[in-house]
Amino acid sequence: MVKFWQICSLLLLGMAGACTREIPFAPDNGFEPRPVVYGFLCPDSPVSVQIWKTQSIIAPEATAPVANAVVNWFTEGFITDVLLGKGRGRYASLLNAPASGKRGEIVVLNSDFNFRRSFRMPDALQLAETDTFTALFPPGGALFTFRFRITDPDSTADFYRLYIQHTFYAYRDSAGLRDSALRSEKVDIRAYDPTDYAVASNPANRLNRREILFPDTEFNGGTYRSAVGTFRIPQAGKTYRTTSMRLVVERCDEALYRYYNTRMLHLAQQGNPAGQPGPVSSNIPGGFGVIGAYTQASKLYRWP
Amino acid sequence: MRYLTLSLLILWAGSLWAQRDNPLQKRVTIRLKQATAAEVLAAVEQQSGLRFHYDASLLNGAFRSDFNVVRARFEDPLRNYLLQFGLTWLEQDAYNLVLVPQSGRTRPGVQYRLSGTVADAADGEKLIGVIVRVDGTYRYAQTNEQGYFSLLLPGDSCRVSIYYPGFSTRTDTFAGGRNYLRHFRMYSSDSTRELEIQTLRFIDFRTISNGQSDQITIGSRKLGQLPFLFGEPDLIKAFMFYPGVSGGSEGLLGLHIRGGSMDQNLILLDGVPVFNPYHLYGIFGVFHDDLIKRATLSKGSFDASKSGRLSGVVSVQTRDGDLFRWKGSAGLGTLASRVMLEGPIVKGKTSIVFSARRSHLDFMADVFGRVTGATDTVGANGYYFYDATLRLSHRFSERSRLGFSFYTxxxxxxxxxxxRYSGDSILTRERRRQESRWGNTLASLQWDYHLRNGLTLHQTFWHSAYNFNFEQRYAITRDNLIQGSRTVQATEHDFNSGIEQTGFKSGLAWSPLRSLRISSGLNASRLFLRPGLRIYSNQVNQAYSQTRSGSEPLLAGEFGAHLQADYTPDPHLRIQAGLHQAVFGVNDKVYSLPQPRLQVRWSPGGNWWLRVGYSRMQQFFHLLTNPGVGLPGDLWVPSTDSVKPELAAQWSGGITWSRGSFQFSAEVYHKAFSNLIEYRDNADYLSSAGNWESSVTAGSGTARGYEFMLEKHRGSTRGWLAYTWSRSTRSFAEIENGRIFPFRYDRRHNVQFVYMQQLAPGVHASAAWTYQSGFAVTLPLERYPAPLPDEPFREIFIYGARNDYRTPANHRLDITVAFEKKTGLRTRTWTVGVFNAYNHINPFYLQFGFDDAGRRRLQAVGFLPLLPNVQWKMQW
Structure with missing residues (x-):
């Protein structure tokens, strides 16, 4: 009798899996593409701006780059460079990078749209009192942790982003054969103290495992100490071998911070079948994307 | 002269003929010595064909005398005989006489009261909704939820008939002149024909004298005959076969009544509110069909005693248990097993009924995991549910009863x-466990007392709790094989949310006049809400630490009073007017709003009834759901300083008509909502538990619709066809600038066709076909890339207007056949069926996926394909 019900249950479970069917869909024919512009400006790399257009949800192409735009970069009111088209909608300066603390402006000219966006490069960022340790962490697992201190400039409202980059070799099988390619990815990051200001100040951090985003509201002009870590540490017998972990701390302007936050919230809701993903913050007039500035510091830990 | 003689002859012959047919004029021979009055009347009945109706208390049973009539008319001798008892008779018709006291013992125009209870003679179970009617009039009463009735009789004698489906009609005569307290026992009828007649009389009379077109009543018998998912009888799903009621996606995840959301329904189990009446994300309800005595759903006009929700009231009464013998049942189904036991603890006084159920789903998951080859690092994984109900009932007397109910x-x-792994002489063992648990616990103590003058007291102490708990446990043990030392480290993560309510309510009902019934009551309750509390604990060997975050629990209080008058100035006119005043206090904020109720029912004649009604309802706590889906971790939150109580005002009207075995009803309604709460864009319960008030916004809504139903309720073929046209919208100032958009479950057309057929004795089949227009969803229309400085891009979707797209229509056919076999005192039933017989994939949600050529396509995802089921049940 027991075996009879086991078989019945198994059959039933097998039949009750999710089923899909395609249904006809035709979005509004009056769709007009809008500009999508990105400029992540940092003193560590030459200025680069990416320009695309929006596409229909069912468009076959991955992206729709804009090839005929003119992009000018100004610093403190003076023309600094005319960005060259590099193809696939990318426009970049050959050598020049914006300096910390300076004001700039990006002007984009195109037959379909024209706009200008000003920015202020945040002050340079330095990590101090850095060390690492491994400790047990709720709800489970050992946390490889970076401890650090940063000093916030007094003059502006600043925003921060933390993430950990994990570099490793991947084993192809449990026998330990090494994959020849060195890989790098952002890993889950947790604040060591669950009530850490960085996590608590932004409720959206509960939805994001790969970054921690927070404003300087509680320590503007002061010092902030924290410890963040990841569960992803090397263990014997597992499928990868870590070569290094890098903690990256980024100080960004408000436009970039809003973009990071709303992008994260939107992507978290995309996975929800009944979710209502909201718009992603943008400072591009009549379009999407962001032109924002950030400075960065990092701490590298190498495994022997 | 000849014509006169002929006429006289004809008249004389006619009179002889008339006398020949008049039993009172019959000549009889009766010789009785020292007989009682009952024996004399019986002898006259036997020879004359007459039938005497009388109250035995009018006769002196101890008095004996001789009665002799020899080949003579008995009328005068009998009249003289009855004078000894001060009695005479009234002619009901040619063959029925009613014994009444001689004039002077009753006063014309004075009314007397008949009150009491009606119960099943087999097990003592009080019967709800029994019609107790004065023959030849529209004067009647129905037994209430405690099986009690009160009826005003005319001053002189009358005959009272009692109707209830499944039971033989009972008729009694009352002489008048005083009040009566009676406790009637009804006997089941073995005659199919009589069953049909009684059912027709009951339904016809109720329809003709009721006109309550916005109410649905279901008993356990009908519940057992309908087809259900996995063969599990489900009360909530049964209501979805009626107009104006629908479920969520694929019929799961909640009950939506007249454009309302799932948390806007007051669901009562023996008067106690149930906060989450579902198992398995809405696939099963928590009510055991074996225990249900009667269940009623009100969609439009609400009783003044009901408050706290906006859209519907579901009231479920459970059985008290057999007072005379032990019996039970056991069942084994595709997904769950059940057992029920009931019987007398003290025969005729105290009864108990117990029912329990458990699913097999963890069992299935274990089988599935082993078959699919899960690794040996995976331990026990699965899902199951269980529930148990206990009811104790004690009768101090026929007028006083105590009941205790418990559900978990x-x-x-x-x-x-x-x-488990080792390296560098260290043996490491890790264990992770994650568990979610959610469920209800209910308890109540009820005391009913019926006074002689028709006054009824009803007192209830009750408690209801719903709890959701999420746990994560992690432990790691490291043994140093060389040093022989061990370190143990353990962490815990708990998330808990829930709601508890404890209260007391007292009710009083009274009929001061034949045409007037007054009911009133008070209620008070204490509410304890936990919108979400997170606790982290860490233990390293002997060191222990703990941190807590989230919303602190909230304490609130609710008080209410109600008053309602049911006025029937004329048998064709019924007016129900009432008022409920509720006061809700949380922190330092107090909310109070009168909630008027009005309903007028009028019969223009024949078998027609018209109904109009108005209700205003208020809701003080709300369920924040993952938008429109409804998950067990959804949060119950109270009204606060910034979140006002939700309100609904509904106008409704209806028409009812009945002829033969057919009944037709139509309803129209309009409902206006205000202070509805909704998550803002980009917010949901995962990120809001700590600060839910800032994640929601308030708005309004409307719902309107037309409902039609044609039912055949008699015969071997029964069923109904129902159609609903409805429209429901919402509007929030902070969502799309206040644009009016469709409610997620705004389904324009709903059709339900239910067919039940008695194929043979013991073989019953049923089929149900349902059709629903698609529900409203928000779809992305555009997309663009969104990179990060350190990552390649992810796609961002640009959504169209909220709920501006419709899923394909839902429709499916469910079939079930039951085979019942009686062997002595046992009854064995096999039920086989199929859910979604033609395997139509109904969308649970929509997504954009990719076809084999890599092109993005819109897909409907469903979870319930063709599913066969089988159930075995034994009753004894």
Whole structure:
């Protein structure tokens, strides 16, 4: 009798899996593409701006780059460079990078749209009192942790982003054969103290495992100490071998911070079948994307 | 002269003929010595064909005398005989006489009261909704939820008939002149024909004298005959076969009544509110069909005693248990097993009924995991639910009864993972466990007391709790094989949310006049809400630490009073007017709003009834759901300083008509909502538990519709066809600038066709076909890339207007056949069926996926394909 019900249950479970069917869909024919512009400006790399257009949800192409735009970069009111088209909608300066603390402006000219966006490069960022340790962490697992201190400039409202980059070799099988390619990815990051200001100040951090985003509201002009870590540490017998972990701390302007936050919230809701993903913050007039500035510091830990 | 003689002859012959047919004029021979009055009347009945109706208390049973009539008319001798008892008779018709006291013992125009209870003679179970009617009039009463009735009789004698489906009609005569307290016992009828007649009389009379077109009543018998998912009888799903009622996606995840959301329904189990009446994410309800005595759903006009929700009231009464013998049942189904036991603890006084159920789903998951080859690092994983109901009932007397009800149920979803590895002389063992549990616990103590003058007292102490708990446990043990030392470290993560309510309510009902019934009551309750509390604990060997975050629990109080008058100035006119005043206090904020109720029912004649009604309802706590889906971890939150109580005002009207075995009803309604709460864009319960007030916004809504139903309720073929046209919208100032958009479950057309057929004795089949227009969803229309400085891009979707797209229509056919076999005192039933017989994939949600050529396509995802089921049940 027991075996009879086991078989019945198994059959039933097998039949009750999710089923899909395609249904006809035709979005509004009056769709007009809008500009999508990105400029992540940092003193560590030459200025680069990416320009695309929006596409229909069912468009076959991955992206729709804009090839005929003119992009000018100004610093403190003076023309600094005319960005060259590099193809696939990318426009970049050959050598020049914006300096910390300076004001700039990006002007984009195109037959379909024209706009200008000003920015202020945040002050340079330095990590101090850095060390690492491994400790047990709720709800489970050992946390490889970076401890650090940063000093916030007094003059502006600043925003921060933390993430950990994990570099490793991947084993192809449990026998330990090494994959020849060195890989790098952002890993889950947790604040060591669950009530850490960085996590608590932004409720959206509960939805994001790969970054921690927070404003300087509680320590503007002061010092902030924290410890963040990841569960992803090397263990014997597992499928990868870590070569290094890098903690990256980024100080960004408000436009970039809003973009990071709303992008994260939107992507978290995309996975929800009944979710209502909201718009992603943008400072591009009549379009999407962001032109924002950030400075960065990092701490590298190498495994022997 | 000849014509006169002929006429006289004809008249004389006619009179002789008339006398020949008049039993009172019959000549009889009766010789009785020292007989009682009952024996004399019986002898006259036997020879004359007459039938005497009388109250035995009018006769002196101890008095004996001789009665002799020899080949003579008995009328005068009998009249003289009855004078000894001060009695005479009234002619009901040619063959029925009613014994009444001689004039002077009753006063014309004075009314007397008949009150009492009606119960099943077999087990003592009080019967609800029994019609107790004065023959030849529209004067009647129905037994209430405690099986009690009160009826004003005319001053002189009358005959009273009692109707209830499944039972033989009972008729009694009352002489008048005083009040009566009676406790009637009804006997089941073995005659199919009589069953049909009684059912027709009951339904016809109720329809003709009721006109309550916005109410649905279901008994356990009908519940057992309908087809259900996995063969599990489900009360909530049964209501969805009626107009104006629908479920969520694929009929799961909640009950939506007249454009309302799932948390806007007051669901009562023996008067106690149930906060989450579902198992398995809405696939099963928590009510055991074996225990249900009667269940009623009100959609439009609400009784003044009901408050706290906006859209519907579901009231479920459970059985008290057999007072005379022990019996039970056991069942084994595709997904769950059940057992029920009931019987007398003290025969005729105290009864108990117990029912329990458990699913097999964890069992299935274990089988599935082993078959699919899960690794040995995976431990026990699965899901199951269980529930149990207990009811104790004690009768101090026929007028005083104490009842205790208890329900507990839980769903559990769990996962366990083990790992073991070694290196550098260290043996490491890890154990992870994750578990979600949610469920209800209810308890109530009720006392009913019926006074002689028709006054009824009803007191209830009650408690209801719903709890959701999420746990994560992690432990790691490291053994140093060289040093022989061990370190143990363990962490815990708990998330808990829930709601508890404890209260007392007292009710009083009284009929001061034949045409007037007054009911009133008071209620008070204490509410304890936990919108979400997170606790982290860490233990390293002997050191222990703990941190807490989230919303602090909230304490609130609710008080209410109601008053209602049911006025029937004319048998064709019924007016129900009432007022409920509720006061809700949380922190330093107090909310109070009168909630008027009005309903007028009028019969223009024949078998027609018209109904109009108005209700205003208020809701003080709300369920924040993952938008429109409804998950067990959804949060119950109270009204606060910034979140006002939700309100609904509904106008409704209806028409009812009945002829033969057919009944037709139509309803129209308009409902206006205000202070509705909704998550803002980009917010949901995962990120809001700590600060839910800032994640929601308030708005309004409307719902309107037309409902039609044609039912055949008699015969071997029964069923109904129902159609609903409805429209429901919402509007929030902070969502799309206040644009009016469709409610997620705004389904324009709904059709339900239910067919039940008695194929043969013991073989019953039923089929149900349902059709629903698609529900409203928000779809992305555009997309663009969104990179990060350190990552390649992810796609961002640009959504169209909220709920501006419709899923394809839902429709499916469910079939079930039951085979019942009686062997002595046992009854064995096999039920086989199929859910979604033609395997139509109804969308649970929509997504954009990719076809084999890599092109993005819109897909409907469903979870319930063709599913066969089989159930075995034994009753004894």
């Amino acid at each position: 149920g839980e769903d559990r979803l769990y996962y366990t993972d083990y790992a």
